[in-house]
Amino acid sequence: MDSHTLLSELKRLVKNNKKRMSILFIIFTLVLLFLQMLPVILTNFGTDGDASNKTAQENKENPAIFEVYIEYDSGSTFTNTLLLEQAMKSAENITEVEAITGVDISSQLEQEEEMKYPKTARDRGVLGAARDDASNIWAFNARIGTEKENLAAMTYFYDLVMNDGIPLLDNKHTYSMSQPRILTDEELLSPNSQIEQDTSGEFSLKGLVMALVISIFGATVLAALYILVKSFIGDKIAYAFNYSWGEQDVFILASEQEANELKIISQLPQGTQKIYLAQEPDKLRLNADLIIQTSLVQTSVQAPVDEVIVYIQPGITDKNWYNQQRELLKAYQQPLKIIQVNQ
Secondary structure: OOHHHHHHHHHHHHHHOHHHHHHHHHHHHHHHHHHHHHHHHHHHHOOOOOHHHHHHHHOOOOOEEEEEEEEEOOOOEOOOHHHHHHHHOOHHHHHHHHHHHOOOHHHHHHHHHHOOOOOOOOOOOOEEEEEOOOOOEEEEEEOOOOHHHHHHHHHHHHHHHHOOOOHHHOOEEEEEEEEEEEOOHHHHHOOOOOOOOOOOOOOOHHHHHHHHHHHHHHHHHHHHHHHHHHHHOOOEOOOHHHOOOOOOOEEEEEEOOOHHHHHHHHHOOOOOOEEEEEOOHHHOOOOOOOOEEOOHHHOOOOOOOOEEEEEEOOOOOEHHHHHHHHHHHOOOOOOEEEEEEEO
16 A cells, blocks of 8 residues: 555544544543543542641651761672661661651651652652762652651651661761752752652642643554554445555556546546446445446356446445455456545
8 A cells, every 4th residue: 555545544544533523632641641640639638647647648758868978898889779887777666757757758758668659869758868879979869758857857867877886887888978958949940959848749740731631642652543443343444555566456446426537447448348346336426427336246248358447335335245355356467446436
């Protein structure tokens, strides 16, 4: 099938299903938008968790951090994030920080585990340590609640790290690179920031716009795929891409409204013996005195056949009928001329 035929038939597919595609587009857009916003809705309006946990989520502000460099006695860099965070978030340490800040950190950590929070190199959750791959500097960070609470938590851990309060670091050298502080909005937005602010539970204009764009694109693709796949389902031929023809065959797209042109196409070249086939000739608007058969089985031709012409009527011609005629046509050993007559 050439590109012109494919493009013409795809345009006709869209034109014939314009209303259905519009309805599907709206439905798919709303569904995809809802699915993208569902985590935010559940986070903000969910019923799980106690009141203190909800309050902590609502009051979260910019995280606090401090930076250190850790190395072994040999001079090699310490790089094990998992071990460091396990030592940092021991039950004893969490209890101490909760007493200092008044924040229920344990519930937040449990919630992260339950929801399988997707931690990254820059986003370590409510409490953690992120290592810069280039400098190997560790950024301990906390976003357990308000900026005051975050800073209090980091001050506790800073004193713990610098005063050998974490057994894991006993045989290592720790160098302070920065004091506990609150990250500014500019620092959080910087691509060079070691810490990535969690916005999964917040509504934002940018997030809504991105979700809408993704939903529109996805809905367009899904609606188009649905209509395309549906065109292949059924017994009737609807479009040129619903059936096939050989390389030696001639395929022509025509229109019922162009009766004179269709007549000329059907009779050329003149002076040759032709067989005309159509499943339902009575529904074929052809202004010509042609004898159109419904099957090769009914055809009785004495002279050699020069050409066989099959009319395809979208929505009328059966796929099985077309395939049967192709099988019977093998006896004539002649190329086939297929004329698809679109309404």
